[in-house]
Amino acid sequence: MFRLFLVLLLASGLNSVARADDLRPGYLEIREVAVEKGAAAHQYNITWKAPIRPGLAARVVPVFPSDCTATEPVRSVDATALLARWNIDCGETLAGRSVRLGGMEDTAADALLRYQSAGGITQAARLTPANPVAEIAQQPDRWQVARTYFITGVEHILMGYDHLLFVLCLVLLLNGAWRVAATVTAFTVAHSLTLVATTLEWVTIPGPPVEAAIALSIVFLAVEIVKRKPGELRLSERLPWVVAFLFGLLHGFGFAGALAEIGLPQGEVPMALLTFNLGVEAGQLVIVGLAMLALWAMRHTYPLHAARFQTLSAYVIGSIAAMWLLQRVWTG
Template identity: 45%
Template sequence: MRWIAAFLLAMMCSVPAQADELRPGYLELTETQSGIWSIGWKLPYTTPPTEAPSPPILPDNCEYSGEAKVGTAAAAIIGSATAGCEGSIAGKAFSMPGLTGQADMLVRIQPLEEPAQALRLTAVNPEAVVAVQPDTAQVLKTYFILGVEHILAGWDHLLFVIALVLLVQSWRMVVAAATAFTLAHSITLAGAALGFVGLPSAPVEALIALSIVFLAVEVLRRDEQPTWTRRFPWIIAFLFGLLHGFGFAGALTSIGLPEGDIAAALLAFNIGVEAGQLLVIAVLLLLLAGIRKLASAALEPVIQCASYGIGIIGAYWVIDRIIA
């Protein structure tokens, strides 16, 4: 019990105040005239850099026109520059120095009169090659990974899924509820990303936090008369999923969608979110099953402790997002 309590406390303390994190670095290369490229980038950091950060390393047939403008803002390095390239950059390699740890960077390349490309750089693979013939598979891979990363790093959506598992515990009902959650947020995500619907981000983020508090309270009422939420969790998950979709849309808007492959990017992103959710659900159900088998008396205290932690974090987010 002491080990479990310490583990839960460490998990709760690691939750960031700004929970909806889908903010990888980005690099945009846009050809404004034949052979002239406008370059902009953003590289988030956890600690301020001690020396001037390096700009992106361009393909070998390109050179910067003058010095790059580099500064910092909102815990990120921001840069812009102009470059001239002799001929096409298709098939050429470029890279981004300064990617460390789990950092990644979404790259968008827009040549004149050609389809845009979406690539992804990581600390392990900080170099990529511009495709000669860009295809949809490239977009699917990039946005699928972003979807998985978002559900694993977006703590408000993740805590909602965790609370759902603690509430239901039956794997069939949990999977059904999680799928309903995904279908719902897919609807509002697509609508918001395509500009058909929209809500102000501040109240949406506050209501998302409130949905976490609501589920935490429902988990703590397990010994009372079964509520409508516990009897029909997929309906609650669907309704709250519509709200969470606007949160996903706000995060996805910050990194952009590739023109010409918007449908593929949205599909891949949502599938990635669902895959990440199912991974979290599987781990939690295995953990609960292990506690139930090895120390059944500890199961309820563990669920209560986790629920209080989730509820407290959610309540803090509600207050923080209202007064921010």
């Protein structure tokens, strides 16, 4: 059982890229351009970012109503995504009408749509293979924003492998449900503070150093797990809440960087921030619960192997984090 867990853990780390904060959804941005009063066409600037790995870049194309004509897209490609920008002119406003991602049914990825009117009113929607169509509301719905950003928060913690491994390290390091809960709460409070501060531009820190420091925080916890001895409490065991809080501040900058990629809807920034945070916390609680259940089962089913399982898990996690650290320092 524990060997299978370790193989899956190693595979997830090796398959992830250096920047594990990348949400990896597609991202379609539609910005309405202010035109002179009485002009016949409604003009929009379109940005389509399609990650290469899930197949969005090769298979998916934004489809607009038939009365819209498009200019030739300007395309560029980086290591992970295709970026295309173009303009469209529509006979009628897109408000109250639908936009579709053609070909999305054949992929296993989601996409986020962000629409901004000429007056600066922004709304967001989530498109999936099962529902690749979004209707642009004439009046943005606050609960639509809440749902979209809550799901985005859940997805981020589940697909943000560095945050995932940090939380798993806390579970492996500490004993007792209440102790784990209190420590994870300190981590949550800290990353919520820096997420809000960075998103509202009260604090600004370059991304590459933050990404490297996040990887280093996982290496630190993995070393603490490996080097602990019975009867000798290490720093992270004596003061787990302080350690989790300090490192949580770093992880909050990582969350903010990911959130900045998809943007925040104007007029609904507090709601988007709150629900994104709640989504992160919900995903985090699922991870902690499953990890604690797995450890409990291991200790009761294979008591002689439980300590070995935790140590080997720490070695795997530490190796993955060290790989990330080297990649981020090298490419940063």
